Amino acid sequence: MSVNYSEIGLKVGLEIHQQLDTKTKLFCSCRPKLFKKEPEITFIRQLRPTQSELGQIDPAALFEFQKGVKILYEATKETACLVEMDEEPPHDLDREAVEIALTVALMIEAKPVDEIHVMRKTVIDGSNTTGFQRTCIIALGGAIITGEKKIPIQHIDLEEDAARKTEEEGSTIGYRIDRLGIPLVEVATAPVLYSPQEAEKVALAIGRIYRATGKVRRGLGTIRQDLNISIRDGALIEIKGVQELELISKVIENEVQRQLNLLRIKEALKKRGVEEKDVADEFVDVTSVFKQTRCKVIQRVVKEHKTVLAVRLPRFGSLLRMELAPGMRLGAEMADIARFWGRVGGIFHSDEMPAYRITKEEMNRLKGFMKVEPPDAVVFVADTLENATDALKGVTQRARDALKGVPEETRGAKPDGTTRYLRPRPGAARMYPETDVPPIRLSGERLEKLRACLPELPEQRLKHLMEEYEINQKLARQVFDSEYGDLFEVIVGETGVSATVVAAMLTETLKALKRDGVDVEKVADEQIIEIFRLVDSGETVKEAIPEIVGWLSKHEGAAVRGAIEDLGLGMISREELELMIEDLLIENRDLVEERGKGAFGALMGMVMDRVRGRVKAKLVSEVLRRRLNESGGR
Amino acid sequence: MRKEFAGYKGRALQVLKKAEAEIGDIIRITRDKEAYEGVLIPRSEYGDDKHIVIKLQSGYNTGIKITSTTNIKKIGTGTKPTFTPPPLPTQKPHLPKVAIISTGGTIASRVDYRTGAVRPALSASDLYSVVPELSQIATIDAEILFSLFSENITTKHWTETATTVAKHIKNGAAGVVIAHGTDTLAYTSAALSFALQELSVPVILVGSQRSADRPSSDAATNLIGAVKAASTAPFAEVVIAMHETISDKTIVFHRGTKARKCHTSRRDTFRSINTTPIAKIEDEKITMLAEHYQKRHPSRQLVLKPNFDEKVALVKFHPGLNPETIESYIEKGYRGIILEGTGLGHVGNYCFPAIRKAIETGMVVAMTSQCIWGRIDMNVYDQGRDLLAMGVTPLEDMLSETALVKLMWVFGQTKDTEEAKRILTQNTANEFSPRTLLKEDE
Known part of the structure; x- marks a missing residue:
């Protein structure tokens, strides 16, 4: 399906984050490096939502906290000190990082700020031990030029990278704090990109500026692209963490499809006469329906004396299974929201039944129990009563949102270009000053020096x-x-x-x-x-390089000579080669006699088969040619 | 007027006044071809007078330099942020009654919404409202006594605190919690240990190393632990409640006379010196760690001795210490000196004449060690024996800070030198431990 992007009012803004290749982290002297071995230090924390500057508490954060979520942090001595553990105030902002960010700013003709003020951006999912990310604006304005077009830049920031999530089990979330504090530069464009291709092109151009500084880290995860996408009548959706440039246009295409289809669902519901008040938080305990079930998940829940809780979604039938974008359905969106609010494994809904060994008979009984009639849908969850209730509350809220069209939210990009619900969009007032780091004045002299040696x-x-x-x-x-x-x-x-x-x-x-x-x-x-x-x-x-690289990737840190030895790629000496060719000529005496110098091609192929990767082709041809000449002269 | 321009002075103040822009107003700054718009934000008092700070629409703050071409225009009146504490949770009257006395410090502080500075502004009832879990543990009787950074607390505040604690105990509190800055927390805990004798219920001092406005603050977990212990712990002593490790897992209770702040910034900054903590709490369960302790006993009659005399000095000996330091205390009429000697309790012999003079004028001179861990013994070396012969009082394994507080307290009870020495060396609040056991972390 081809979409006319200007007709639907697509607007995309980019935030491209890039790790900087500095000697130390942004607020301490730790090495910006990830560890692979077992952690040497672990500790447990809880993050408590606090009131913002405006005296509000973020409801999603409060909810997470009330669920008793604990965070298990892992660290090594080389990659983390007390600063990352939130056991010591931050040190001064790393000068090298500031200079790289300024270099980027000057390269795109942005205006460096007169005074840098470090801010705290509230993030309480555990990815920052402090409960906030430190970030500051380095420059404002500037432009990226692609072809004819000049794309205005909003700001260039410098911020600390977050800890990386390792696991999530029950109410414990695991993070490694090695990545926490690695400097990131961020260039944010205005929302003036009007097609997926254009967004990808601009992202590439920004990436090229970063690389041109020669001071950025590389490898998977060192550059991350966040997209802000909206269409007319849709909503502003923030998509986090697109890791591959090539995925940008696909993610945008999918998001546009998703929003268009959510708008279609809104129309369908309107036609069916569904109103907000029809979707009620009336949850029914339907455990008895599944007493004899063969569905493994429900069996376990029944055995543990937990609950199967169900809710009726009036006239939502068939809409839950409607494909929003490849692999994305309203039912799946509800499941992600249920996971977030209820910490449940997932949901079941009537549009996908019979499945998971839940029979048609059970579904009929359930529908009877719930007094459900076509085209109603039923969603049910199996977990503790508390979790199931929270999960279904999320589901009904999502259903009511479907009546309005596209709900604003933060989504995460998956490697296949689809996205999933991450969390509600954070409120506006989540920034407050980092009082532990004094403002930094940028002198004209310092800027002139940088300007004089721009890459x-x-x-x-x-x-x-x-x-x-x-x-x-x-x-x-x-x-x-x-x-x-x-x-x-x-x-x-x-x-x-x-x-x-x-x-x-x-x-x-x-x-x-x-x-x-x-x-x-x-x-x-x-x-x-x-x-x-x-x-x-x-x-x-050079012919041996692919094999050597392959071997080294499986033997991390090993010596290159080890690869050559282990792969039997040791070089053949000239003497060995001479002997080998002599033998070959004897073996193929008939061929040589018959075709003389014309046998060269065939013989060359035979030698190369035996020696590939261990002797230069040039030398083989030289020796073979001479030998053929000699034997021809005999 | 000054308030409206918080932090601005000189040139910056001038241009803001001219534009009639106040903190919180939306202003537009133009300079040559550049233009900035945002909310006017206060400036740190230590910042220069050449920049104006605004909050951009993105939420970021930035400082903008004033030049001769800078023009500022007020374009709107912003909403001034106000702090509305969440509603207090409903009290459960059947729960034990716990008094929370707030004296200030990080645990009772939050960010000033306008300046971003951490200020000791949160009242005890605010604490209660932002830590609603407390309502499940006790009924809280909150009182703001002071709003002081703990380095500003002096002996008169100890007196007032002790009197206030006594009042709450008399009123039937099942325990008393005191929120206090960590810097001098151990001095106050020692002071209360001597001032509040024959306690019937626990008195728990609590602090935090991360301000309560931060999601990662240790204030809430420490406070919950403190209130839990105040309401149900089996001991009736003065203790400090703080993190045991850097994890939000266990809260330990250090004896008021044996605790020391040992780290500038870590959550587990407090250590019990030469002894173990008295108890700990994990998953709401209290475990006693000390073998001997004063048990909770509601009918025990409190003996309040809240007086202190500030004419006592703590002198840390170091190579090259000028004996005139000691002599100046004699001249100023001080009643006592706690020496923080080296090793087992020594000072250089060049200080001997001054020390002898102090003792001859009737001062109490007592010895502790700057080693922090361990017990002094002045019989091992000659110079120790010389000091003993001079009349220096050895104080075993007492912490030098505790010794200082105790001597201040002693002179609050008596002015007689011999009586003072007698009380000083008498074990009053477990400030001496008879046995020192081997501990791994020392």
Whole structure:
């Protein structure tokens, strides 16, 4: 289905977050690094919603707290100190991070603020030990230029990254605080992007500016894109955490579909004459209906003396299963909301029945019990009475929202480009000053210094790559967009391997390996440099690189020479090669006699099959040609 | 007038006055080709006079420099934020009655909505309303006694606090909780330990290391633990209730005379020195850790001795200490000096004449150790024996801060040197521990 985006009034704003490659974190001297081993330190906290500046308490936050949610934090000594544990006030704002953010600001001609004021943005899901994220505006205004169009920028922020969630089990949520405090720069555009393609293009352009600074971290999760999407008559939806650039347009397309279809559902409900007051919070205990059920989930609940609680959604039948966007349905939206409010595993609804071993007979009995008639729908939940009640309250609220169209909410992006409900949109008054960090004045002198040594803009850098390294435009662009730009220059500078080979290897080869499921992220820069050093010194050949990278991804931190040895890729010496070719000529005496020098192609193929990755093809052809000449002369 | 321009001075104040803009107003600042719009926000008193702070529509604050081309225009009157505490939960009259006395400090503080500074402004009843769980534990009788940062608390506040606690006990409180800043919390707890004798119910001092306006504050968990213990704990002593570890899990109760603030910022800053905490609470369950303690006994008659004499000094010995320091106390008519000596209880022999002089003029000079952990013993080395011979009173394993408070209290009871020495060395509130056990964390 093709959509005319300008007709439906699509507006997209981007917030692109990028981790900075600083020596330390934003508010302390810890290394900005993630740990993989077992945690050395664990501690438990509870976050209590507090009143905002306006004396209000965020209802969603209060609710979470009342559910008794506990947060288990994990840390190592290398990656976290008392600051991340909220056991010590923040230190001064990291100068290096401020300078990188200012560099970004100046590159897009934004106006740095005169005085930086660090703010606290309330976040009480546990991702920040303090219960707030520290953030500050570094510059205002500026523009990103893509083709003809000038996209206005609202602000450039510097903020601390959050802890990363590791698990959620019952009422305990696990987080690792290694990522907490890594500096992030954020560029936020005005909501002036009118198509999915345009949004993706602008995101790419912002990403290129970041990379052009040469001071950003790379790898999965180091750049995260948040999208603010709205259409006419729809709602402003905030979608968090799109990790891949290529997903942006798909996420937007899906969100547009979702909103359009929610509007269709609104129309359908209107036609059916459903009003808000019809959707009542009348929850019925229907446990007795399922006494003999074969449905595993319900069986367990009945056994544990918990409850199956049901609610009637008047004239909602068939709408719950209507596809909003690929893989997204109103029923699933309700399930996510039920999970959030009720901490339940999910919901059952009549539109998907019979399923989960719930029989038609049970459904009929349920409908009779609930006095449900077509086209009504029934939603039921199996859990403790308290959780089930909270879950169904979420469901009926969502049903009432469906009568109004699209509810404002915060959604999370999934790797397949669909999204799911995360939480209600936070209230406006969630920012207050971080009093532990005094305001920082930005002197004109400091800005002039930065302005004087700004890095090349992406287009200049591209030209520079092509000219200095004599690679074609396609390769140059790939190198630049690959996040391996700096590594490329290091390798070409340090080794004698040709720039084209290095470029192709860092882009096409690694990409192909990634596609084949090789975890390329696990191979460190140092290891990649070492591979090229060994290619340069003749200890291995470029044809062996994919195999070596594959091996290294499975043996984290191992030596490159270890890969060569383990894979049997040790180089064949010239003497060995001479002997091998001599044997080959004897084995294929008939062929040589028959075709003379014309046998070269066939023989070359045979030798290469035996020695691939262990000797340079050039040397093979040289030796073979000479030997053939010699034998021909005999 | 000043209030309306909180924090602004000089040039900045001038331009704001000219524009007739007050805090909370929406203003538009133009400068050359730039324009900014936002709500005028107060400025830190320590900021310069060249910037104006506004809250942008995005919620962020930013400081804007005033130059000769800056123009400020008031374009609207903003709504001034007001703080409305949530309604008080309904009290359950059958629950034990607990008094909460607020003296100030982080536990009773919150962010000033206009300046963002942390201020000791939250009343005890506010505390109660933002920690509604308390209504499930006790009926609360709240009283704001002071609003002081704890470093501003002096002996007269100890007297007033002790008297107030006595009043609440007399009125039938099942326990008394005192909210107090952590910096000098241990001094106050020692003072109350001496001033309130023959307690019938627990008196629990509680503080917090993170202000109550933060979602991660330890104030609520500490307060809940304190109120729970005040209402039901089996002991009747003066204690400090704070986090045991950096987790929001267990609250420990340190004896009032044996506790010390040992970390500038951690939640578990308080330690029981040379002893274990008296009790702890986890998942609402109280476990006694001390073998011997004074048991709760409602009919026991409180003995109130709330007087202190400030003419007592705490002198930390260090290499090169000028003996004139000690002599100046003699000249100023001080009644006593607590020495914080090195190791087992020593000071350099160049201080001996001054110490001898102090004792000869009738001052009490007593010895504690700057090691913090362990007991002094002045018989091991010559110089210790010399000090003993001079008449320096050894104070075993008493904390130097507790010793200071005790000597102040002693002189509140008597002015007689010999009687003072007798009371000082008598174990009054577990300030001496007869046995020191091996502990892992020391």
